Amino acid sequence: MSPQSPTGSTRAGRPALDSKRRGRIIAGTLGLLLGVWFSWYTWVNVPFGTQERPGAGVFPLFVGLLMIAVSLLTIAEAWFTDQVSGEINFPKGEKLRTVLLMAVALILLITFYQPLGQYVASVLFMIAALFVLGTRSWVRNVVYGTAIGVGISAFFVELLGVRLPMGLLGPTGLIGGLFW
Amino acid sequence: MNPIEGLLYGLELVFTPELLLAAFVGAAAGTAIGVLPGLGPVAGAALILPLTFTLPPAAGLIMIAGVYAGSMYGGSTTSVLMNMPGEAASVVTAIDGYEMTRKGRAGPALSIMAVGSFIAGTIAIILVTLMSPIVAEVAFLFGPAEYLALTGGGLLVLARVAGGSTASGYFPMVLGVLLGTVGIEQVTGVFRYTFGLQELALGFSLVPVAVGLYGIAEIFLIMEDPERATRIKSVKLRELLPSREEWRRAWAPWGRGSLIGFFFGLLPGPSATLSSFAAYRTEQAVSKNRDRLGKGAVEGVAGPEAANNGAAVGSLVPLLSLGLPFSATFALMLAAMVVQGIQPGPLLIEQRPDIFWSLIASMYVANVMLLILNLPLVGVWVSVLRIPKSLLMPGIMVIAVIGAYSTRFSPLDVWVLVIMGALGYLLRKLDFALASMIVGLVLGPFIEKHLREGLFLSRGDFSYFLDSGISIGIWSVAVLVMLGGPIWKLVRRRIVGEESDKVKLEVED
Numbered sequence: 001m002s003p004q005s006p007t008g009s010t011r012a013g014r015p016a017l018d019s020k021r022r023g024r025i026i027a028g029t030l031g032l033l034l035g036v037w038f039s040w041y042t043w044v045n046v047p048f049g050t051q052e053r054p055g056a057g058v059f060p061l062f063v064g065l066l067m068i069a070v071s072l073l074t075i076a077e078a079w080f081t082d083q084v085s086g087e088i089n090f091p092k093g094e095k096l097r098t099v100l101l102m103a104v105a106l107i108l109l110i111t112f113y114q115p116l117g118q119y120v121a122s123v124l125f126m127i128a129a130l131f132v133l134g135t136r137s138w139v140r141n142v143v144y145g146t147a148i149g150v151g152i153s154a155f156f157v158e159l160l161g162v163r164l165p166m167g168l169l170g171p172t173g174l175i176g177g178l179f180w
Numbered sequence: 181m182n183p184i185e186g187l188l189y190g191l192e193l194v195f196t197p198e199l200l201l202a203a204f205v206g207a208a209a210g211t212a213i214g215v216l217p218g219l220g221p222v223a224g225a226a227l228i229l230p231l232t233f234t235l236p237p238a239a240g241l242i243m244i245a246g247v248y249a250g251s252m253y254g255g256s257t258t259s260v261l262m263n264m265p266g267e268a269a270s271v272v273t274a275i276d277g278y279e280m281t282r283k284g285r286a287g288p289a290l291s292i293m294a295v296g297s298f299i300a301g302t303i304a305i306i307l308v309t310l311m312s313p314i315v316a317e318v319a320f321l322f323g324p325a326e327y328l329a330l331t332g333g334g335l336l337v338l339a340r341v342a343g344g345s346t347a348s349g350y351f352p353m354v355l356g357v358l359l360g361t362v363g364i365e366q367v368t369g370v371f372r373y374t375f376g377l378q379e380l381a382l383g384f385s386l387v388p389v390a391v392g393l394y395g396i397a398e399i400f401l402i403m404e405d406p407e408r409a410t411r412i413k414s415v416k417l418r419e420l421l422p423s424r425e426e427w428r429r430a431w432a433p434w435g436r437g438s439l440i441g442f443f444f445g446l447l448p449g450p451s452a453t454l455s456s457f458a459a460y461r462t463e464q465a466v467s468k469n470r471d472r473l474g475k476g477a478v479e480g481v482a483g484p485e486a487a488n489n490g491a492a493v494g495s496l497v498p499l500l501s502l503g504l505p506f507s508a509t510f511a512l513m514l515a516a517m518v519v520q521g522i523q524p525g526p527l528l529i530e531q532r533p534d535i536f537w538s539l540i541a542s543m544y545v546a547n548v549m550l551l552i553l554n555l556p557l558v559g560v561w562v563s564v565l566r567i568p569k570s571l572l573m574p575g576i577m578v579i580a581v582i583g584a585y586s587t588r589f590s591p592l593d594v595w596v597l598v599i600m601g602a603l604g605y606l607l608r609k610l611d612f613a614l615a616s617m618i619v620g621l622v623l624g625p626f627i628e629k630h631l632r633e634g635l636f637l638s639r640g641d642f643s644y645f646l647d648s649g650i651s652i653g654i655w656s657v658a659v660l661v662m663l664g665g666p667i668w669k670l671v672r673r674r675i676v677g678e679e680s681d682k683v684k685l686e687v688e689d
Contacts, residue, residue, distance in 0.1 A: 023610045051640035056365035059628040074347040083345040091404035110594045122578045129574030
């Protein structure tokens with residue numbers, strides 16, 4: 001452990017707060033805000049009961065205060081010590097592009113999961129993911145994406161009988177309605 | 181029914197085609213998940229969990245037991261063959277296991293690992309069989325004060341032991357407990373923090389939280405990881421047999437590792453990982469061949485592998501007898517039980533002996549299944565690594581979405597999955613321990629329940645919680661572990677060795 005000055009520089013003059021410590025201070029601050037809001041909300045909106053019959057607010061208020069305490073601890077630990085330190089390696093360049101595109105694909109999958117249905121949504125997601133992660137070959141991506149998307153969906157829906165949204169292929173769906 | 185009769189009864193229940201198939205699927209899926217770096221027992225169990233809801237209770241639980249044991253074994257396989265531990269508990273196995281591979285003894289290393297896991301599982305099952313009913317009897321004496329001490333104290337110890345720095349464990353732990361307060365309050369029926377969203381009334385489901393924190397976050401971390409040039413060594417069936425000397429040298433470490441693992445399994449924390457280090461440390465201290473450790477010694481594979489399997493089985497004692505999951509995987513198992521209408525705890529053995537004994541027997545069957553499955557099929561498991569990531573990762577994401585949705589058929593759960601994925605990704609980057617968040621989410625409602633019950637009983641007198649010797653004892657240990665950071669560090673080094681410092685004990689077991 002090396003003591004640091006709150007201004008963020010050591011006596012040796014090198015930058016004191018590396019990205020991991022700065023990140024933990026931000027995490028602690030967000031936790032602190034959550035704890036303060038949560039405690040306030042509980043205090044105002046959740047009944048506390050009586051001393052003999054404590055209400056639904058007692059435990060959450062305790063948890064809210066605890067959140068404030070551990071958040072302060074997180075900030076203090078990152079600020080004053082280097083117990084957890086180092087640089088955070090976020091992806092850059094091509095890798096950043098891949099991660100962001102996959103995140104967008106995942107968000108689109110869950111946004112359109114119900115309207116499109118399990119089969120269509122997962123096939124489209126698989127095709128998109130193969131473009132992002134795999135080759136640029138259209139045929140290969142469409143064939144593999146369809147096969148894996150349909151295969152996984154059929155395993156859960158047909159084999160295991162899990163009820164999943166059918167969307168376009170369901171009885172009231174655009175495509176399913178024509179056949180049901 | 182005495183424990184031996186109980187175990188036989190459990191084995192009788194388990195030996196049906198349906199349950200054996202469940203054990204087979206669980207062990208196979210778990211091994212496949214285990215060989216993939218990053219996806220460990222928690223992600224595996226979380227992905228399988230929704231699938232188990234469609235099965236009868238015993239089959240579902242057996243499948244999860246299979247996944248747990250399988251993922252441990254799968255992780256160790258890649259440790260030995262590629263020096264690439266699939267999960268934290270396999271890290272120490274890589275030291276001597278990979279050295280054995282380099283010397284052309286990969287097959288025997290895998291056999292020693294598999295047989296050691298089986299022996300440890302057997303010893304631990306016998307101990308669980310004998311101990312669980314006794315602990316359950318003792319637990320009848322427990323009131324809210326003792327249960328609060330066990331749940332609250334256990335959680336504090338887990339967060340301290342598993343988290344690296346103090347804040348790394350406690351910050352996510354409190355976040356988990358906080359998430360656990362969302363939904364209808366059990367005693368008075370008050371809606372808390374639902375903001376008019378009907379779907380939030382039942383609170384946060386564990387599945388999307390666990391799959392998001394571990395599965396989705398891990399997939400994104402793997403995606404940005406540089407391509408690993410894996411030159412996979414193939415092992416032929418006839419190369420698996422250890423020599424007579426290797427067999428002889430493995431027996432004692434197997435025995436020692438089994439007992440160490442079982443003991444660690446009873447405690448809160450990353451028991452499988454810690455016990456594997458402790459077993460290695462023990463071999464360094466007592467083995468006749470200690471000078472060969474680190475250079476491809478059989479003892480360095482046999483001891484730790486037996487220990488992590490012993491710990492996995494030992495953790496069943498607090499889960500089944502007290503209803504306390506002391507690790508993230510067992511928190512998922514508890515969730516599976518609750519969905520199936522089973523409440524683990526001291527009453528389980530009396531009210532549902534079929535479930536109690538079949539679950540114990542299932543761990544054993546899972547071990548046997550692994551022994552049968554894994555050695556002959558080692559080539560198949562390694563070939564899982566040859567599947568292109570571009571096919572594997574999005575496929576796992578689709579399964580994760582299905583898992584999150586199918587738990588409660590709620591679109592909200594799918595969003596929770598993604599939000600938790602992002603949170604898990606960031607918390608991992610910042611070196612926070614995620615296991616304490618998951619256990620916090622599961623134990624939080626129990627802690628509140630016992631606190632409220634105690635306050636009702638004592639008419640609001642908080643001193644009630646420190647009235648009994650048991651609760652004072654448990655709280656004292658918890659406080660000691662919490663505040664005695666330097667002491668704990670010293671003890672940890674003494675018991676598990678300095679090697680453990682090299683490994684982040686943000687643990688999945």
